[in-house]
Amino acid sequence: MIDQLPVLxxxxxxxxxxxxxxLRRRVPVTALALAACWGSFAVAIGLLQRVLAEGVVVYExxxxxxxxxxxxxxxxxxxxxxxxxxxxxxxxxTYAPKSLTAEIPADRxxxxxTLYLLxxxxxxxxxxxGDLFNLFVFLExxxxxxxxxxxxxxxxxxLTAAFxxxxxxxxxxxxxxxxxxxxxxxxxxxxxxDMVQRIADREALRTVRVAFAFLTVGIGLKMALFPLHQxxxxxxxxxxxTVSAFIAATSTKxxxxxxxxxxxxxxxxxxxxxxxxIERFLIPLSLAAMFLASAAAIYQTDLKxxxxxxxxxxxxxxxxxxxxxxxxxxxxxxxxxFNHALTKGGMFLAVGCLxxxxxxxxxxxxxxxxxxxxxTTFAWVLGGLGLIGVPGTAGFVSKWYLLEAALGAGAxxxxxxxxxxxxxxxxxxxxxxxxAYFRLPQTRTSQAVEAPAVxxxxxxxxxxxxxxxxxxxxxxxxxARQAAEALLQGMP
Amino acid sequence: MILGLFNYWVVIVLMMAGFYTVIARxxxxxxxxxxxxxxxxxxxxxxxxxxxxxxxxPILADGFEIYSNPLPSVLILTAIVVGVATTSVAxxxxxxxxxxxxTLEEDEIQxxxxxx
Numbered sequence: 001m002i003d004q005l006p007v008l009x010x011x012x013x014x015x016x017x018x019x020x021x022x023l024r025r026r027v028p029v030t031a032l033a034l035a036a037c038w039g040s041f042a043v044a045i046g047l048l049q050r051v052l053a054e055g056v057v058v059y060e061x062x063x064x065x066x067x068x069x070x071x072x073x074x075x076x077x078x079x080x081x082x083x084x085x086x087x088x089x090x091x092x093x094t095y096a097p098k099s100l101t102a103e104i105p106a107d108r109x110x111x112x113x114t115l116y117l118l119x120x121x122x123x124x125x126x127x128x129x130g131d132l133f134n135l136f137v138f139l140e141x142x143x144x145x146x147x148x149x150x151x152x153x154x155x156x157x158x159l160t161a162a163f164x165x166x167x168x169x170x171x172x173x174x175x176x177x178x179x180x181x182x183x184x185x186x187x188x189x190x191x192x193x194d195m196v197q198r199i200a201d202r203e204a205l206r207t208v209r210v211a212f213a214f215l216t217v218g219i220g221l222k223m224a225l226f227p228l229h230q231x232x233x234x235x236x237x238x239x240x241x242t243v244s245a246f247i248a249a250t251s252t253k254x255x256x257x258x259x260x261x262x263x264x265x266x267x268x269x270x271x272x273x274x275x276x277x278i279e280r281f282l283i284p285l286s287l288a289a290m291f292l293a294s295a296a297a298i299y300q301t302d303l304k305x306x307x308x309x310x311x312x313x314x315x316x317x318x319x320x321x322x323x324x325x326x327x328x329x330x331x332x333x334x335x336x337x338f339n340h341a342l343t344k345g346g347m348f349l350a351v352g353c354l355x356x357x358x359x360x361x362x363x364x365x366x367x368x369x370x371x372x373x374x375x376t377t378f379a380w381v382l383g384g385l386g387l388i389g390v391p392g393t394a395g396f397v398s399k400w401y402l403l404e405a406a407l408g409a410g411a412x413x414x415x416x417x418x419x420x421x422x423x424x425x426x427x428x429x430x431x432x433x434x435x436a437y438f439r440l441p442q443t444r445t446s447q448a449v450e451a452p453a454v455x456x457x458x459x460x461x462x463x464x465x466x467x468x469x470x471x472x473x474x475x476x477x478x479x480a481r482q483a484a485e486a487l488l489q490g491m492p
Numbered sequence: 493m494i495l496g497l498f499n500y501w502v503v504i505v506l507m508m509a510g511f512y513t514v515i516a517r518x519x520x521x522x523x524x525x526x527x528x529x530x531x532x533x534x535x536x537x538x539x540x541x542x543x544x545x546x547x548x549x550p551i552l553a554d555g556f557e558i559y560s561n562p563l564p565s566v567l568i569l570t571a572i573v574v575g576v577a578t579t580s581v582a583x584x585x586x587x588x589x590x591x592x593x594x595t596l597e598e599d600e601i602q603x604x605x606x607x608x
Contacts, residue, residue, distance in 0.1 A: 137570060140577070140578070144578065160605070167527060178534055178537065
C-alpha cells in the first residue's frame with residue numbers, strides 16, 4: 001500500500017470525478033468528492049513523510065522503467081507542493097457545499113464536483129510526474145476543467161472571462177508543447193532525469209535556447225507573470241467564490257513550480273543564469289508586477305478584482321526570489337508559494353462568506369460590514385496583514401527571506417523595492433478596512449448576519465494556518481530551505 | 493537547405509497564421525479556428541521530427557530495416573485529443589456567450605459589459 005502512494009495521489013480524484021457524473025444525487029456526490037479530496041491530502045502527508053525519511057521516491061507506472069515508461073518522481077519540492085495543493089483542495093471543498101447553494105443551480109452541482117476533482121487531478125499530476133509530455137497532458141486537464149469551473153459564475157461576464165482564459169491558456173500550453181517538442185528533438189527523451197543527463201553537452205545549441213524561450217513564455221502565461229496576466233483578474237472576479245479560492249490558491253502556484261522545475265532541474269543554474277541570463281528579464285518583470293499590479297489593485301472597487309491584482313503582484317515576489325538563484329532566494333520563493341496559497345485562499349474564502357450573506361463583492365456594498373460580520377471581516381484583515389508582510393504572519397517570513405536574499409546578492413535597491421511595494425499593499429488593504437469598519441452600515445449590509453460556521457471554519461483554518469506558520473516558521477521554512485538546496489544541486 | 497526543411501517552413505507559416513488569427517480577429521469563432529491552426533502546426537512539428545528519410549512504420553516485416561520513430565506520432569495522438577477537447581469547450585462557451593449576449597463579436601460584447 002505504501003508503495004502505491006504516488007499513484008494513489010493522482011488516482012483518487014481522477015477516479016472519483018467520473019463517478020460524480022454517474023451518481024448525480026447531491027448527497028452521495030458531495031460525500032464522494034470530500035472523501036477523495038481528504039484522501040489525497042492524507043496520501044500527500046504520507047508521501048511527504050516517506051520523502052523526508054528516504055529521499056526521492058520514484059514510482060514506475062506499470063513497472064515500465066524510466067526512459068521508456070512514465071515515472072512519477074517525488075522529491076522534497078514536489079512533496080511540499082502536493083501537500084498544500086491537496087490540503088487546500090480538501091479545505092475549499094469542505095467549504096463548497098454550503099457556499100454553492102447560493103451560486104450554482106442544484107441540478108448542476110455534480111458537474112461542479114466533477115470539474116473540481118479533475119482540476120485537482122491535473123494540478124497534483126503536474127507536480128508529481130517526472131515525464132514532460134505527461135506534464136503537458138495534466139496541465140491541459142487542470143486548465144480545461146478550470147475554464148469550466150470559471151464559467152459557472154453567476155453573471156454572464158463569467159463566460160467571457162472563461163473564454164479569454166481559454167484562449168490565453170491554450171496559447172500558453174501550446175508554447176509549452178513546442179518547447180517540450182524541441183527538447184525531445186534534441187535529447188530523444190521525455191523523462192526529466194534522463195533529459196538532464198543528455199542535455200549536458202548540448203547547451204550551446206540554438207534549438208535548446210529556443211525551447212527555453214518557448215517554455216518560459218508558455219509557463220509565464222500560465223502563472224500570470226506580468227505582463228501575461230491579462231486573463232487573471234476577470235477569471236478570478238467572475239468565478240464562483242469557491243472556485244476563485246481554489247484556483248487563486250493553487251493554480252498559479254503549481255505553474256511557478258513548473259518554472260522552478262524547468263529552470264533549476266532540467267536546464268540548471270549554469271545554463272539559465274550564467275549562459276542565458278534569465279534574471280535579466282525576470283527581475284524587471286517581477287518588479288513591474290510588484291509595483292504596477294499593486295497599484296492597479298489600489299484602484300479596484302471590487303473586492304475580488306482587488307485580490308486578483310494582488311495575486312499578480314505576489315507572483316512577482318516568487319519570481320524575484322527565484323531570479324537570485326541563491327538558497328535564500330529560492331527558499332523565499334518556495335516558502336512564498338506555500339504562505340501565499342494559505343493567505344490568498346483564506347481571503348477568497350472570507351470573500352465567499354460575504355457573497356453568501358450579501359451577494360455582492362463591490363466595496364460600495366460592504367460599508368460597515370465589520371460590525372455585522374466581525375469574524376469574516378477579521379479573517380480577511382488578518383489575511384491582508386499577511387499580504388503586506390506584517391511580522392507574525394506567514395507573509396512576513398517569506399518576505400524576510402526575500403530581503404535577506406536581495407541583501408545577500410548585494411542588490412540593496414531591490415531590497416528597497418520589496419519594502420516599498422509592501423507599502424502599496426498597505427494602501428489597498430487599508431482601503432477595505434476603512435470601508436468595512438469606519439463607515440456606517442447601509443441598507444444592504446445592515447440586515448446581514450455572521451456567516452454560518454460551516455463557512456467560517458475552513459476560512460479560519462486557512463487564515464489560522466497562515467498565522468501559525470508566521471509564528472512557527474520551522475516546519476514550512478525548513479522544508480522550503482531543504483527543497484531549495486536540493487533544487488540548486490540539480491537533478492536528485 | 494530550404495527545400496530540405498520544407499516541413500518546418502510549413503510549420504512556421506501555419507503557426508504564424510494561426511497565432512495572428514487568434515490575436516487579430518474579433519469574432520470568437522474565428523479566434524477558435526485560429527487557435528486550431530496554431531495547434532495543428534505544432535502537431536506537424538512533432539510528426540516531422542519522428543520521420544526518418546526512407547523509413548517505414550515500425551512493423552516487423554521482411555525487407556525493411558529503417559523505421560521512423562513512432563513516439564512523436566503517438567504523443568501527437570494525445571495532443572490531438574487535447575486539442576479537440578479544447579475546441580469543444582471553447583465552442584460550448586461560445587454557445588453560452590451567444591445566448592447571454594446575442595453576439596459573437598468581441599467589441600460588441602465589451603460594449604454590452606460596459607453598459608453602452
